[in-house]
Amino acid sequence: MMTPLLFNLKNKKVLVVGGGTVATRRVVTLLESGAQVLCVSPVFSVWLQKAQDIKNELTLIFGIYKPNYLEDVDLAVAATNQEIINDQIKLDCQARRIWCNRVDNPEDSDFIFPSVIRRGDLTLSVCTEGASPFLTKAIMDDLSQRYDESYTERTALLRECRKKILENKNQKSASRQSLKELARYSIEELKEYLTKDERVL
Numbered sequence: 001m002m003t004p005l006l007f008n009l010k011n012k013k014v015l016v017v018g019g020g021t022v023a024t025r026r027v028v029t030l031l032e033s034g035a036q037v038l039c040v041s042p043v044f045s046v047w048l049q050k051a052q053d054i055k056n057e058l059t060l061i062f063g064i065y066k067p068n069y070l071e072d073v074d075l076a077v078a079a080t081n082q083e084i085i086n087d088q089i090k091l092d093c094q095a096r097r098i099w100c101n102r103v104d105n106p107e108d109s110d111f112i113f114p115s116v117i118r119r120g121d122l123t124l125s126v127c128t129e130g131a132s133p134f135l136t137k138a139i140m141d142d143l144s145q146r147y148d149e150s151y152t153e154r155t156a157l158l159r160e161c162r163k164k165i166l167e168n169k170n171q172k173s174a175s176r177q178s179l180k181e182l183a184r185y186s187i188e189e190l191k192e193y194l195t196k197d198e199r200v201l
């Protein structure tokens, strides 16, 4: 069983080995997280080649994997289509105490990438630990309809309301109850609340 954690990857240095479909998906995720990504492969997807020209945080190295690319790296992703190379990357990482995800073997990974939906500060994440990526996809399709784009605004408004309530030191005991009630409010009700005096709630 794996433990879901949310990592702050801003400015972390991540090595991705491979330049195909799965490596590209991982690079997209990592760049969105603010990581500095070094990607090594003899062949790269068109997306990766284009991205290199416009993203300072992405460096492509044309060539096969060598262990020296792990120098100063915080995290690694073994995303080649060669099991023997992914084995080697995992072993090299282990020797250097670098956490490694291999896209061909969740059991032999230190971490895996769940499927993620973002609605502003609301993150929904699902994983079957490799049992069925298609089940994950089906569940995510349902969730993304249930928790549509409106949750971005709702979450942002709730953050403002929470700040307002917690800033009001005289109301400490009532705060928790208020926060619980607000979580059920509609966007319109939240907006109304923000324009009113806290004592009304």
Ligand SMILES: C[C@@]1(CC(=O)O)c2cc3[nH]c(cc4nc(cc5[nH]c(cc(n2)[C@H]1CCC(=O)O)[C@@](C)(CC(=O)O)[C@@H]5CCC(=O)O)C(CC(=O)O)=C4CCC(=O)O)c(CCC(=O)O)c3CC(=O)O
Residues within 6 Å of the ligand: 025, 026, 101, 102, 103, 104, 105, 106, 109, 111, 112, 113, 114, 115, 126, 127, 128, 129, 130, 131, 132, 133, 134, 136, 137
């Ligand atoms: C452990 C993990 C990787 C990790 O460590 O991160 C992993 C592992 C493996 N996937 C395999 C196959 C497929 N994966 C997909 C799709 C997705 N796979 C994703 C995640 C994960 N896949 C992680 C666990 C997530 C979980 O279990 O919930 C998604 C959710 C997110 C993403 O990858 O970005 C993405 C949804 C895409 C979307 O939303 O569009 C498809 C379908 C397709 O491509 O359309 C297929 C082919 C069909 C099939 O095989 O089922 C294989 C066998 C490879 C082989 O045959 O060699 C392995 C290795 C193994 O299981 O051994």
Ligand SMILES: NC(=O)C1=CN([C@@H]2O[C@H](COP(=O)(O)OP(=O)(O)OC[C@H]3O[C@@H](n4cnc5c(N)ncnc54)[C@H](O)[C@@H]3O)[C@@H](O)[C@H]2O)C=CC1
Residues within 6 Å of the ligand: 017, 018, 019, 020, 021, 022, 023, 040, 041, 042, 043, 044, 045, 063, 064, 065, 079, 080, 081, 082, 085, 103, 104, 133
């Ligand atoms: N996690 C997931 O969601 C999925 C994982 N997989 C697994 O991921 C593997 C890769 O899948 P794709 O990206 O679709 O394959 P792909 O064939 O598109 O890409 C493989 C990449 O690895 C590179 N590569 C090969 N040997 C290398 C080396 N020695 N050094 C550096 N780079 C090297 C190739 O140049 C290529 O860019 C599959 O073999 C499969 O086991 C497959 C589908 C989904």
